[in-house]
Amino acid sequence: MQPAPARIGDPIDAVDTPALIVDLDAFEANIAAMAAFGREAGIAIRPHAKTHRCPAVALRQVEAGAVGQCVQTVGEAEVLVAAGIGDVMVTNEIVDPSKLARLAALAGRARISLLADSPEGVQLAATAAHEAGVDLGCLVEVEVGMGRCGIAAGEPAADLAQRIADAPGLRFLGLQAYNGRAQHLPRHADRAAAIARAGEAVRETLAALARRNLVAAIVGGAGTGTYPMEAAAGLWTELQVGSYVFMDREYVAIEGPTGRPEPAFRQSLFVLATIVSRAGADRAVANAGLKSMSAEQGKPGLAGHDGAEIVGISDEHSLIRRDGDGDLPRLGERVRLVPSHCDPTVNLHDWIVATRAGRVEEIWSVAARGASR
C-alpha cells in the first residue's frame, strides 16, 4: 500500500501528486440529495460500494439513511462487514466454492445476500450456506435489457426463484433488475424507454412469482443515470446508485429531462496533479495518467482552465493543449482533473484526500482497492 499523500490540515497545494481528492461540500451535498430523494419517493437507497471501495464513504451513506450497501465482489463485502456495515448485497453471480465459503463466513456478522441466474449457482450457494450453518439471502437476476448476466424474465426467472425458496440455507429475497446499459444513454428519452422495458420484465416476473405464491421483498436496480425512472415505476424497492457521490464526465454528459446536461449532483472527485513540463509553447503536461485515472470512457477533463483541454493520456502523463490564446497552467502548478469514469479511477488509489475550503480535513483509506476477488 502506498503512503498517504497528505496530512490532515495541509493546504491542498501541499498534497503530493497525483492524488485523489474529494471536495467535501459537494460530496456531502450529493449524499444528502440522494437520501432526500429516497425519503420523498418512499424508496430505499442501497448505494453501490463498487464506486468508492471505501468504508468511510459507506458509513456516511448509511448514516444518511441508506439501508446497506451493494458490492460486486466478495472481497468488497469482507471490507465493508469488517467496517461495520450490517447489510451487504453482492449484486453479482458468485459460483466459485472458495468465494462462496468466504461469503458464508460473513453471514454470521451481517445480513448477506447475492444473486443467481442459474440452477448451478443456486446449488453452489446453498451448499456453501449449509456447510457454514448460515442463511444467505438470494435474489434472481433477471435480464431486463442489459444483455450480460440475468435469466429470462417471467417463467424462467420464477422457476429459479422457486429453486431458491426450496433450497435449505437460502432465503429468496426477490429480484435484481438492473439495466447498466441504460445508465449512460445520452438522451433522457432513450433512458426512459429502456427503463420502461425493464419495468415490463419486472412486472411479468412478479406475476409469475405470484402464481407460485412467492413474494419479492426486494426488487433492486437503478443507477445514477436512471434512478428517478425506477422510483417512479412503482416496481423497484431499492435504488442501487453509486456514482452520484463522486460524479464523473460520463454522467455529467447525459441529458436531463429538460434536454440539458443532468445537473442533479456536483462533481466532488478530482485527481490532483502537478504540471511537470511546459517545454512546448502550446502545451502543458500533468503528472497523472492511466495509472491515476481510468480512460476507457474518454479523457479526463481539466477544471479551472478555460480554453485548455486534455488531448492525450499515457501511463503517467496527461497532455494539455490550449485553444488559441487559452489559459495554460504554469510549470509546477497544481491542477484538478475530472475523471471520465469514477469507479475504476478510485480503484487506482489507496487513499482519498477529503478537502474543504482549501485544506485537508480527512484522509480515507480505499480499503477495498484491488478487492476484485
Add this chain to the structure above:
Amino acid sequence: MQPAPARIGDPIDAVDTPALIVDLDAFEANIAAMAAFGREAGIAIRPHAKTHRCPAVALRQVEAGAVGQCVQTVGEAEVLVAAGIGDVMVTNEIVDPSKLARLAALAGRARISLLADSPEGVQLAATAAHEAGVDLGCLVEVEVGMGRCGIAAGEPAADLAQRIADAPGLRFLGLQAYNGRAQHLPRHADRAAAIARAGEAVRETLAALARRNLVAAIVGGAGTGTYPMEAAAGLWTELQVGSYVFMDREYVAIEGPTGRPEPAFRQSLFVLATIVSRAGADRAVANAGLKSMSAEQGKPGLAGHDGAEIVGISDEHSLIRRDGDGDLPRLGERVRLVPSHCDPTVNLHDWIVATRAGRVEEIWSVAARGASR
C-alpha cells in the same frame, strides 16, 4: 494489499480469480530474445519498469544483461533500489522539491538519473542534489516527435545541457530521445519514418553539443514497437523497451517489416478469470473487468476459444459472445484474457502468478503497484 491468489505448486485451475498470470516459458523467451538482440546489435538494454512495477522481473532483466532499469516515477525508483537494482533512470521530468529530495536520498545507494526539459527543472534538481550532498545524473529530454515533454532539438537542447553541466550536484549524462507516439503506429513504414525524423533531431542536437564540447554518454529512447530502428540508426546507446516482456493486443496488432503482425515476442501475460454466467444462450460472462484490465486501448482478447470474442467490459465483468456456432466457455470454467495494454493492467494487481506447465511456480509482488508519486 490483497492476499495472493494462489500458492506455489497449485494447478492453474486452483488460482483464485481474477488473477494476473504469466507464462514463464514465454516470459523467459522474451527476456532472452531482447538480451540477445542487444548483444548482437552492440547496444545497451535498459528495460522500462513502468511495464511491470515488479522487482522480480527487474532482477531477471538485469541478470540477463540489462544495464539497469527505467522508471517513470520516484516511487518506482524507491522500490527498485530497495530491491537491489543499482542503476535507475527516471525517464521523466520531476519538479516537485519533495519528490526530488526522495530521489536524491536514493543516490547514495544506486546510480540515479532523471530528465529535464526546462531551466527550472535543472535548478530544482541541482538544489535537491546539493542539499542531499549527492550527484544526480541528468539528461536533456529532446522533443523528437512525440509532442509531450521535451525541449526543442539543437541549440535549445544544447543550451539546457550546458546548464546541467554547469550545475553543481548534477552530471550531464546525455539525451533522452523517445517517441512514444511512434510505438503503436500500425504500419511498419510509418514507424520507420517517425524514428528517422527522431534521428534527425538527435543528430542536430549532438552537433550542437559538440560545438560546446559536451558529450552525450547516453542517448536513450525506443520501445517495443520501434527498437530495431533506433538500434540501426547508430545514434542511440540504450533501448528503453518495456512491453516486450509481457506483450499485449496493442503490440501484437502492429505490422512487422514484412507487413504481417509483429511476431517477435510471445504473449506471456494473461488475466485468469472465471465464467460466472451462461444465462444467455449466445453469451458467457467472465468475472474480470475494468478493475482487472485496462481498456482504453480496446477490449481484451479471449485465448483458446475460437469463434468467441469479448464484446463488452464493465467494472467486474467481460461479456463474451459467440459468432454463429463458435465455442463458448462453460459456467465455472477458467478462461485466459489477453490485455489490450499491459502497463496499466499490471498496475491493477498486487501479485503476478508465474506459471509453467499448468502449475504455479512463483508468485511475484507487484511491489510498485500504485507507486505513481
